[in-house]
Amino acid sequence: MRFSNLFAPTVKEAPKDATLPSHKYLIRAGFVSQYGSGLYNFLPLGKIVFDKIKDIVKEEMDKAGANEIQMGVVTPAELWRESGRYSVFGKELLRFRDRKDNDFVLGPTHEEVVVDIVKNRITSYKQLPLHLYQITTKFRDEARPRFGLLRGREFTMKDGYSFHKDEACMKKEFDHMEETYTKIFTRLGLDFRAVDADSGAIGGSGSKEFMVLAQNGEDDIIVCENCSYAANIEAATRAKKTTDVEAPIAETAKFFTPEQKTIEDVCNYLRVDPFYSIKAVIKKAIYEEKEEIVVFFIRGNDVLQETKALNACGALDLVDASAQEVEEAGLIAGFCGPVNLPEDINFYIDNELKEEKNLCCGANEKDYHWVGFKMLNFKESRYKDLIQVNAGDICSCCGSKLGITKGIEVGHIFQLGQKYASAMNATFLDENGKSQAFYMGCYGIGVSRLVAVMIEASHDELGCIWNKQTAPFLLDIIISNVKNEEERVVAEDIYQSLKAKGLNVLLDDRNERFGFKMKDFELIGFPYALIVGKGLQEGSVEVVDRKTLEKVSLKVDAVEKYLEELLS
């Protein structure tokens, strides 16, 4: 490709709202252009990189035995009603009507459609397992699109769905996909971790996210300093918290604690370490058909993990309860505790408080707290994992310290079980001639997001730094001065012969000054540049390494061989 023929509109200034390097460089270097909130066009450079990433994903998926298909973006709402998600999925699901007034959605994910494809076509266990995948456009009407391609509304995802006759087979494929994803992200040259994750609205039991470790990540990840344990903070667990502080041993008694409403106040007043107190977090849970106040009890020095809390009560959403709603529920803010709650109040207790003693907690009576409280006689189903793991907590696998880091989610694999197949009545006959719902797995990779992630993971103050696997071109041959006949001829020769060898190179033949072309090289970030310029007087040219910016001078007749080795 000749640069003079390439549509790569590079600019000096980044859009004012771009805060992340990937966002700035994608736009400044002319990879993408924005045309609406969370909507981006891929320009030639962006499209090349996108395709390269896509090809790697496709290659590994095919190698793993999956079948590529392509499902439509527009989906009849009927299918979503069948699975029950039409009413459950939030506002991210864009709904609309056609001219006949029928309801449709723009697919944010395709479990429903794929089940519909397989239903009544796969009818025997002998036809299983089966793995179908696609790499296509998705739409999610994000509340707040941002960070360029990292959180757009329209994006491209590789989504795969596997079908199995039983749980064991499903788990096998889950592990197989973990391996496959590891291969994909390794090939892309990314620094990543597979972490335990929450399954969110997709549902299912076990799920793992693939996180690229990057400062600008949106997710918090808990990682063990010593062993391989890693988890999204929404799902992270720890060894039970302990303390060296002596327990405040006391007879169980109600204590007058006037106006002492916060953990800090109460603990100071009673001279108790917050470790020995119970914090009540009052939330409003929103269900499909109702809303209600729910109380979560955790240790006074812990923080409620909202995703865990949401999973505990099975609500669609948890929001802060207003003072009025708390009062109407019969609760006294600041004095709420697990005993003598109003009959109809739903509540959950963190696992770590089970059978703990010598605690202080609200008495559900204004200006009174219990001391010497024992956490006994609650139903097992009240106990849930509710707390947020923090840096410095202890790893439950090896006993070392846990740390916290940021990550960008690039892949997520789920064990769905029979959730969708049951809801949509998709069944097959097993070995015993009995009708069974399919066991399913589902596996996603954010392909368009990866374009941005690659830059987030590899850039400097000058621009992008592509690796050979994903670079739009491997080499930028820069003609220092196109008015110099000799430079032009030499560069053209090298360009033609490298091209003939199947190497993916660019010839910057534009009538621009040397500095201008170098800036473009650095901004776009091709792995290498070849400068054909002044050195020709001594019969030499220079190869620049984008990563190190180091230049190597070579004789013209030796450069082709050198480049062939460098680029292959």
Next chain:
RNA sequence: CGGGAUGUAGCGCAGCCUGGGUAGCGCACUACCUUGGGGUGGUAGAGGUCGCCCGUUCAAAUCGGGUCAUUCCGACCA
């Protein structure tokens, strides 16, 4: 969804508040000249419904109301 900000040439911005009256700067663009190893220098140009609607006024980019869009912080985010 809560709180803030912005909308003026392709991009980045000034002008508005505080005096309502001719729309400006940098980059990019066009022509010619110049220069040719780090976004060369010069001369001359082209390019605008000042987001949209309504109102106040002799007169609105500027004042008032509405609306749309974009965006930042937070909540949310398979």
